[in-house]
Every structure is written in structure tokens, then in C-alpha cells.
Amino acid sequence: MDRILIRGGNRLSGKIAISGAKNAALTLMPCALLTDEPLTLRNLPRLADVDSFGHLLNELGASTAIEGTRPNDFGRVLTTRAGKLTSTVAPYDIVRKMRASILVLGPLLGRAGEATVSLPGGCAIGNRPIDLHLKALQAMGAEIEVAAGYVKASAPGGRLTGGRFSFPVVSVGATENALMAAVTCKGTTVLDNAAREPEIVDLCNLLVAMGAQISGIGTERLEIEGRDRLHGATYAVMPDRIEAGSYACAAAITGGDVELVGAAANDMRATLDALTQAGVTVEETKTGIRIAAEGKLKPLTLSTAPFPGFATDMQAQFMAMQLVAEGASVFTETIFENRYMHVPELARMGAHIDVRGRTAVVHGPAKLVGAPVMATDLRASMSLIIAGLVAEGETQVSRVYHLDRGYERLEEKLQGVGADIERVGDG
Ligand SMILES: CC(=O)N[C@H]1[C@@H](OP(=O)(O)OP(=O)(O)OC[C@H]2O[C@@H](n3ccc(=O)[nH]c3=O)[C@H](O)[C@@H]2O)O[C@H](CO)[C@@H](O)[C@@H]1O
Numbered sequence: 519m520d521r522i523l524i525r526g527g528n529r530l531s532g533k534i535a536i537s538g539a540k541n542a543a544l545t546l547m548p549c550a551l552l553t554d555e556p557l558t559l560r561n562l563p564r565l566a567d568v569d570s571f572g573h574l575l576n577e578l579g580a581s582t583a584i585e586g587t588r589p590n591d592f593g594r595v596l597t598t599r600a601g602k603l604t605s606t607v608a609p610y611d612i613v614r615k616m617r618a619s620i621l622v623l624g625p626l627l628g629r630a631g632e633a634t635v636s637l638p639g640g641c642a643i644g645n646r647p648i649d650l651h652l653k654a655l656q657a658m659g660a661e662i663e664v665a666a667g668y669v670k671a672s673a674p675g676g677r678l679t680g681g682r683f684s685f686p687v688v689s690v691g692a693t694e695n696a697l698m699a700a701v702t703c704k705g706t707t708v709l710d711n712a713a714r715e716p717e718i719v720d721l722c723n724l725l726v727a728m729g730a731q732i733s734g735i736g737t738e739r740l741e742i743e744g745r746d747r748l749h750g751a752t753y754a755v756m757p758d759r760i761e762a763g764s765y766a767c768a769a770a771i772t773g774g775d776v777e778l779v780g781a782a783a784n785d786m787r788a789t790l791d792a793l794t795q796a797g798v799t800v801e802e803t804k805t806g807i808r809i810a811a812e813g814k815l816k817p818l819t820l821s822t823a824p825f826p827g828f829a830t831d832m833q834a835q836f837m838a839m840q841l842v843a844e845g846a847s848v849f850t851e852t853i854f855e856n857r858y859m860h861v862p863e864l865a866r867m868g869a870h871i872d873v874r875g876r877t878a879v880v881h882g883p884a885k886l887v888g889a890p891v892m893a894t895d896l897r898a899s900m901s902l903i904i905a906g907l908v909a910e911g912e913t914q915v916s917r918v919y920h921l922d923r924g925y926e927r928l929e930e931k932l933q934g935v936g937a938d939i940e941r942v943g944d945g
């Protein structure tokens with residue numbers, strides 16, 4: 519199994535190209551199931567999750583063609599055509615690899631009037647139930663049964679009907695599933711307390727490009743007028759705000775000066791505000807965002823929240839960055855119940871972090887020393903890389919398949935700005 523080796527101490531400087539967003543790609547790809555015409559997505563990142571989603575679409579009868587498969591290509595173009603669905607079953611073998619597979623439920627039900635999707639189960643960061651996905655679809659008339667590890671859903675008479683649903687908790691995935699079903703409904707659907715993440719806006723914009731009628735885009739109330747038919751479209755995936763934020767933390771911890779080329783500042787204000795509060799210079803440039811750090815970082819108090827709040831997907835990377843800040847930083851994780859798995863691994867490198875329930879106190883500054891550490895989930899893995907950039911000696915990160923789910927060519931991008939980092943195989 520591959521490992522990543524980092525020898526700490528290099529200051530990062532230069533430019534990093536930001537890839538298309540994983541979490542947008544994974545909700546745009548299932549939209550191909552909503553039409554018999556081709557859907558072309560540009561700026562698709564080269565990631566394990568994107569490949570798994572392509573396999574799932576093919577399993578359902580779609581044909582996919584990817585351009586830009588040479589090793590040096592960034593931003594692939596994927597054309598998917600689901601002319602005729604040959605199956606409405608998303609099997610366990612594929613779903614277990616990628617939780618986002620649950621996002622075929624809404625579009626399959628909308629287009630075919632039926633869907634059978636394996637329950638995604640929990641994952642390292644929490645239980646992650648899907649009750650709100652199901653309740654939102656039930657509000658559109660879906661009949662749902664959960665048995666033997668599968669969700670079996672059908673639309674009476676073959677078509678969903680518009681309904682009203684208010685999410686008791688903000689859920690990105692449930693809002694996405696509800697939207698993709700609502701665009702096919704007979705009549706109007708109103709979704710209240712909907713998620714407002716930029717990836718939801720990206721999804722709405724694609725659906726509109728496919729002929730959907732949605733008002734309230736970017737707000738917590740979405741009103742969707744169902745359509746008899748959607749058509750194909752060509753659409754570019756938004757830049758990855760979490761990848762950009764991760765490299766911002768990497769640059770800042772090394773006292774570096776890096777331009778995140780292609781990053782969209784409006785999608786990541788809470789991240790940029792937190793960097794500014796830590797004493798990092800954040801400057802919007804013509805082509806992206808410049809991150810420059812000098813001197814000691816200041817401690818932070820951060821609490822995760824749905825957008826526009828501070829993203830849970832940025833918590834681990836900020837925690838790593840704050841290891842070198844002058845004083846105690848306080849983190850509160852409000853979205854997922856088990857998202858501090860990086861803490862014991864960071865402790866192996868010399869970090870002092872106290873966890874009490876949802877709160878973690880980071881006692882900085884720590885003297886970090888390289889160690890063998892284990893990646894436990896995607897963003898936790900990135901926090902180990904960030905700490906490794908300033909640790910004395912060599913840090914070895916194992917289980918790098920977590921990183922490959924969400925960071926396109928991580929080593930290459932970090933090498934390009936001066937990091938001493940490489941991937942090695944066991945053989
Ligand atoms: C592929 C993708 O886009 N993943 C993102 C998505 O995950 P995902 O869509 O799974 O996260 P949600 O926004 O749904 O989860 C938010 C909270 O709602 C709870 N919940 C969710 C659904 C449900 O039916 N019932 C329920 O109780 C969850 O347990 C969690 O506590 O948003 C998360 C929150 O920003 C991010 O961390 C993930 O990176």
C-alpha cells in the first residue's frame with residue numbers, strides 16, 4: 519500500500535492550481551440520470567470518488583466517455599449519456615466505496631419511478647443517517663421501504679408529485695437528493711431550511727441549464743416547479759473550496775506565500791476570515807487568492823456550522839495549522855460526532871490537544887517531530903500532511919487512499935511550491 523513521506527521545514531512559495539470540487543462533482547454527475555440526452559461536465563477532478571461514481575452510472579445503463587485521461591491532464595471532461603436506464607439498483611458493492619452513491623436515489627426515482635439503493639452505512643466521521651433524504655422524497659409522494667440493507671422507493675403511478683418539506687437539520691446530501699427528485703415532479707415543491715452550500719448552488723445552476731425551474735437559489739427556501747422533461751447540458755464544475763482552504767493552511771503553517779489559482783473567495787469567506795484572524799494575509803488576486811504568512815500565528819476559536827459558517831470539512835486542517843500558533847485555540851465540532859480522529863495521530867507528532875466531547879483545545883505552539891502516522895479519513899489525512907510540512911525530520915502517512923478520494927495529485931501540487939514530499943509504494 520502507498521505511503522506519503524514528508525520531510526518538514528520547507529517554506530511553501532509559488533502557485534497551486536485548484537481542481538474542480540469533489541463535493542460538487544458528486545452531485546452533478548447523478549444529474550446525467552435525469553435526461554436521455556448527453557450531460558457534459560468540464561473541470562472534473564481526477565479522484566477515486568469520481569471514478570467510482572462513473573462506474574455506478576455505467577451500472578445503471580449510462581455510457582460515459584472521459585477526455586483528458588493522460589497522466590498530466592488536470593480538469594477532465596466527462597460526457598455521460600443515460601439514453602435508457604438498464605437498471606434502477608445501486609448495489610452495495612459500489613455504494614460501500616462511496617457514501618455519495620445515495621445521490622442516485624432522487625434522480626432514479628424521478629426518472630424511472632423506482633429505485634433500489636443500498637444503505638450507505640456509517641463512516642469514520644459519524645453515523646450519517648439518511649432519514650432526511652427519505653422524508654423529503656416521501657413529501658413528494660414516494661413510497662419507501664427499508665429492508666435487508668436496501669432502500670426500495672417507488673413513485674405511485676410512476677411519477678412523483680410536488681410537496682413541501684422543511685428540513686429539521688440542514689443536510690447537504692438530503693437537499694441535493696430532494697432537488698434532483700423535485701425537478702421531475704408533477705407540480706411545485708417547496709424545500710425549507712435547505713442547505714445553502716456553494717455545491718448546492720452549483721447543482722441548482724446545472725439543473726436550470728438542463729431546463730429546470732428553481733427559485734430561491736442560494737437561500738434556505740427553494741421552490742421548484744417540476745418539468746415533464748429535462749435536456750442535456752454542458753457545465754463546468756466549480757472550484758474546490760475545501761482543497762483551496764487546505765492548501766491555504768499548508769502555506770500558512772510554513773510561513774509561506776502561495777497563490778491558489780482558480781479559487782473562488784466568495785465560496786470560502788468563513789475560511790478566509792479565520793485565516794485573517796490567525797494573522798495570515800489573504801488577498802484576492804485577478805486569478806485567485808494569495809495566502810501569505812509571516813511571524814507567529816494567533817490562536818483561534820472556531821465552531822463548525824452549515825454554510826455560510828465555518829465548514830466541518832476544514833476543521834482538521836485548521837487544527838493542524840493552529841498547532842504552531844502562540845496560545846490555545848478552541849474548536850467545536852457541531853456537525854459530525856466523531857470528527858477528531860486526527861487528534862491521536864497529531865499527538866504522535868508532539869501535539870498537545872485536549873478533547874472533551876465536541877470541543878478540542880489545541881495548546882500551541884508545539885514542537886512537532888516527524889513520525890509514522892495513519893490517515894483515518896479524508897480531511898484528517900490532510901491535517902497530518904499539513905503538520906508534516908513543519909515537523910522536524912520525516913513524517914510517513916499510511917492509508918493514503920483516503921487522500922486519493924479528495925485531493926487531485928496532492929504530492930505534485932505540494933512539490934510544485936517547494937515541499938519535500940513523495941509517494942512511495944511498499945513493493
Ligand atoms: C459528498 C459530500 O458532499 N459530502 C459533504 C456533505 O456530506 P453529507 O451530505 O453526508 O452531510 P449532511 O449535510 O447531510 O450532514 C449534516 C448533518 O446532518 C445529519 N443528517 C444528514 C442526513 C440525514 O438524513 N439525517 C441526518 O441526521 C448528519 O448526520 C450530520 O450531522 O456535507 C457535509 C457537511 O457539510 C460535508 O462534511 C461532506 O463533505
Ligand SMILES: C=C(OP(=O)(O)O)C(=O)O
Nearest residue numbers: 541617618831896897924
Ligand atoms: C466528509 C467528506 O466527504 P464524504 O461526504 O464524501 O465522506 C469530505 O469531503 O470531507
